[in-house]
Amino acid sequence: GESVGLHLPTLSVQEGDNSIINCAYSNSASDYFIWYKQESGKGPQFIIDIRSNMDKRQGQRVTVLLNKTVKHLSLQIAATQPGDSAVYFCAENPSDMRFGAGTRLTVKP
């Protein structure tokens, strides 16, 4: 079946730098995507979403970019802070939400 996946399992950045987490999807019918953040020992928390009729959406310090041509999604975190250290998941389609394996972001002081 089609699946959501991530390019890199781990990402380490310096505090204050920008982070970019990537996600590839294969279901061309997907029209809705969400990024979640999961801190150790907790459930995932919503960060930002984007619909397929958009190619960019911005939140507080976070930006999601959608490239439907290559089926690629990215999450950009500006001025990364220690509190951003977590596993980040992308997910597609609300009625049967499928998650990628996740990328672990580590922020070095």
Place this chain on the structure above:
Amino acid sequence: NAGVTQTPKFQVLKTGQSMTLQCAQDMNHEYMSWYRQDPGMGLRLIHYSVGAGITDQGEVPNGYNVSRSTTEDFPLRLLSAAPSQTSVYFCASSYTVGPGSKWTGELFFGEGSRLTVL
């Protein structure tokens, strides 16, 4: 509001035992779902429900049963536990999904239930 509440947080079972993981939400969400999370596998959908009396299978339903008698509760039952069911289980809920309904898409997750089957 408590949000999504899962119990128990930890459970150890022997192979063949049965148990129920409880999930309750107080946000009047129509949509509820169960995921399991294994190392390197991400979150995999077990079962979901779009409203009371309606359930459907997800990606990995075998070995699990669900029912939805009320909007608030969505228990997950393991009838005969197997070591392969050792995992962390997450319950999630969301606003109504369906034709004509505004779908926000955001899933609200519980804190998880860690199950070990020996």
